[in-house]
Amino acid sequence: MGCKPEPVTHRILALGQNSLLQALMRGAGQPTGAEPGEEWRRAQEEWEAVENIQSGLLEESAGPVPLISFNEALQHFQTADLSECRKKIRATVRRRGLAALVHFLFGPPRLQQQLQGERDLALAIAQCGLDNNETVHMRILQTVYKKLTRSTLSCPRYGAHWEELGFQGADPGTDLRGTGMLGLMQMLYFVMDSQTLPLAHKIFKLSQHETQSFPFCLMSVNITRIVIQALREECLSRECNRRQQVIVVLNDVYVAAFLRLYGVWKAQRKTVADSDFLLKELESFTKKKPKQLLKSLETYMNRSLATLADGIQHPFPPSGNVGSVASSQASKEINFTGVCDLQVELEGEARLV
Structure with missing residues (x-):
């Protein structure tokens, strides 16, 4: 699943322009010395397209894109001008009437004031789009590709390789x-x-399984959406206050939620037809029981470390009741919850950031 050009591209690039044009014209039945016509113009266009490909390949091969750590990327956003992004954030869900009263009396605690700046930074990053002109953005994208595929090669900004990674199209953005x-x-x-x-x-x-396949990156984005909404509904405030951190908690909840979904998907042989139902169940569980979710992740990690230490393969622990209820009628198409149109059963406005 590398980003190497197809062999035919190598062959085309190995040809000179005249050789290519002659070959194309011969294939069209036109003598080499004939007056340029429609086929010749078509051949010229083909060559220009090849030159564009070659230019892109040379640009990609100009030098390897270095991997970037999470902390380095985070430092970029901490110092970047996110003022426009900050204007768009809605830190918490608005509740009115009885819903607001019930939340005040029985809901989770509010996020402590000293942590609200970190929360707003996370929400501002969620408003920041992928920018081709930002070197850090491109390094993040390339690092994700290389680490998932175990490739040492950089790859083009656009292309079918992103679909293989689990995005819906040739543009991850x-x-x-x-x-x-x-x-x-x-x-x-x-x-x-x-x-x-x-x-x-x-x-x-597992996402590339013959029958249980699913778009990995699209699934990941939906889990991030769940984490953002849980943060905005203050479902994670207690854990953030306890650990005096926000972004670290968000990341741990993200991994824990992905682990839970993975356990259900693998053990119960789920398919993309079940994705919408499973994501809704996962969202509900994440909001109601984030502490239990994080505890499951801790147990899994400890077991994994023990496996590495003693060389014994432990079975994957069965997940809880996520996905235990029969899903709705199977659909032939993926029906992920829209990342921009989340509906929350609360009075008042409850839109995602």
Whole structure:
């Protein structure tokens, strides 16, 4: 699944312009010395397209794109001008009437004031789109590709290789519109942490299964959306206050939610037809029981470390009741919850960032 050009491209690039044009014209039945006609013009256009490809390949091969750590990427966003992004954030869900009263009396605690700046930074990153002109953005994208595929080669900004990774099309930026760069940052965290990378590889491998396949990156973006909404509904405030951190908690909840979905998907042989139902169940569980979700991740990680230490393969622990209810009628198409049109059963406005 590398980004090497197709062999035919290599052959084309090995030809000179005249040789290529002559070959194309001969294939069209036109003598080499004939007056240029429609076929010749078509051949000329083909060559110009090849020159564009060659230019892109040379640009890509100008030098390897260095990997970037999560902390380095985060430092970029901490110092970048995100003023326009900050104007768009809605830090918490608005509740009115009885819903507001019930939340005040029985809901989770509010996020402590000293942590609200970090929360707003995370939400601002979620409003920041993928920018081709930002070197850090491109390094994050390339790092995710290389770590998931175990490739040492950089790849073009656009192309079918992103679909193989689990985006919906040739441009990853399209799928990131609902979660912004936070969606890509959480993928980066997943693949750059030495403890979570093996899990990322397991999930990515399952995503390419013959019958249980699913779009890995699109699934990841939906899990980030769930994490953002849980943050905005203050479902994660207690854990953030306890640990005096926000972004670290968001990342751990993201990995824990992905682990839970992976366990259900693998054990119960789910397919893309079940994705919408499973994501809704996962969202509900994440909001109601984030502490239990994180505890499951801790148990899994400890077991994984024990496996590495003693060389014994432990069975994957069965997941809870996520996905235990029969899903609705199977659909032939993926029906992921839209990253921009989440509906929340609360009074008042409850839109995603």
